[in-house]
Amino acid sequence: MRIAISVTGQDLDSSLDPRFGRCPYFLLVDPETEEHQAVPNPGISAGGGAGIKAAQEVVNQGVKTLITGQCGPNAFNILTAGGIKILQAPAGPVRRVLELYKQGELAEVNAPGMAKQGMQGRGFR
Amino acid sequence: MRQLVITSGKGGTGKTTVAACLLTLAWRAGIADADVDAPNLHLLLHPKLLDEREFKGAKQVVKNEAACSGCGKCEEVCRFGAIKDLAVDPFRCEGCGLCVYVCPEKALRLEEVATGTLMLSRTRYGHFAHARLYIGAEASGKLVTAVRRKAEEACRDEELVIIDGSPGIGCAVIASLSGTDLALLVTEPTVSGLHDLDRILKVAQHFGVTALVCINKYDLSPELSAELERYCAGEKVDLVGKIPFDPAVLDVIRQGMPLEDLLKTRAGQAIEGIWETVRMFLH
């Protein structure tokens, strides 16, 4: 069963792009065989509602799972209506994301919103 | 990375000056000028341009005169009055593409058009993302989003990005506000300042962004400052500081002195106090 990942490039050596609506590509991957195919995100050139366009594309691709960083409320509603499970992962190499996925380490997103990356407890100066 | 947006409903309340002071105080931070149709920060930061590119932010209808039969169907369906006497008015066209759809001769097509210039620069304080919306262009919100993305990309390793917002409550403001961690609303003690603060605060609340308020030039009207304070207390929003009217600030800006000199002014001192509170909220 293929899953979709929002990514910066076109293959397994690229990185996860945490921005769902404006990521350049979605990588459709079979986690078992690692066979994959990149589809361009039509949302990237959208005048508005990039997340909507991107979500529509992911639904149309027939996947049931999406791994991304953050998605807004509109995209979230479309993905949910399309029966897609949304998993959250930090920006990083796609291979690492796949590993985390196989180990069941990725949390499911149950509400739309922006991911906070935190300050790791350090000040500004 | 945390994002702090400095904004105000009313124009000319001192957003840019406050943003510049906070940048100096944060010392290392990314900065983005989201006031794309009247950007001013570059006048203070003496930026070194690293990258500049045209930004295609809208679609517009383009006509192939040779194919047009003059039937006028395009003019009939356009609700924006963007086609008059068979000519396209680029100021009015919103790029919906309906005329393209109805044209029997296929004489019209949608084309991406540049709506501004997107720039990345280096400054002493950190990377600086900025833009210039072409005169009269639409979709300023989209250019603002692009500026913020540019800042996010260039400042991956920074802990803070400061965004200098635009006045108003419309698309450019929404684009500079949404998804930020904190908004500092700069107001002034005037009837307009109070009215516009109320509107921008409601916009921040609408988009779920925590807002703090500071009053600039508070001593120009102690009476209205007191009213602003009462307003903040009533709305349960934190008033994090009051900045005095200080002509020395303009002297620093006029003479192009380093930003550090701003902090030596009375106004700068007050902003230093504001920064202490703001950084607590950012944690």
Next chain:
Amino acid sequence: MIISVLSGKGGTGKTTVAVNLALSLAETERPILLDADVEEPNVALYLKPDVIVDEVLPVSVPVPEIDLAKCNYCGRCAEFCQFNALAVINGSVMTFPELCHGCGGCAIVCPNRAIREVPRRIGTVEKGSSGPLEFWQGRLNIGEPFAVPVTRLLKQGLSELEGETAVIIDAPPGTACTVVEAIRGSDYALLVTEPTPFGRHDLDLAIQLVRQMRIPHGVIINRAGSNNEIIVDLCNKRNVPILLVIPFSTRFAAMGAKGIPFSRVMPDWQKEFRRLYHAIKELCQCVN
């Protein structure tokens, strides 16, 4: 004659100039004052007696409503919509009215006539008066991104005016589409600025805008003082006349803060604004 007041930079005193000009002409010219800064309308705060509103017009955008009994989920509407205000997924249609520009295309492309348009309120236009002054204003609702439809409806009434009515328009700050809509069709543009580097920079943008729109224009320096050179220099370079200089004074600032137009208290300034109006009128006749 339509005179627009704009500035590029915010907070330079557009509203102050527009209100003082309109009030100074109130008795003789019976002008209409328009607040076209629909994101942050402030003119009413300066008007005493309070504005009496005679007419309230809702501003709405027609957005799609789907008749699910007729829809076969072909997806043409979503495909057509440039603004992604519709999505069709696995046997359901979702609409995102806040993204809709109201072009009406989805209803036209739908092969099953399953889409009808319903109005969605985004703002208000009010028409009324304050004393002898006729006053119209537009107001965009909180959270709405598109201000232009409000400005458009606000100005619609102007085309129906007959004769030589003086109209003064307070435009929003900046140089984007909302400003274009506000000042379109003006006979003259007053560019209000202040003698600071920011004021100069944004005045230059405003000059480019009115040049592109071919609107004759002149400059007013507000909060003027010892640094006027910075603006005078630009005006000389661009060959734009300076029509009025309003000095900085804490007295003006205090009155502005409380929403008191200074010409009310200082009748000499009413004369100045009337002189300004007649100077503009003459300039416009030269152009024509």
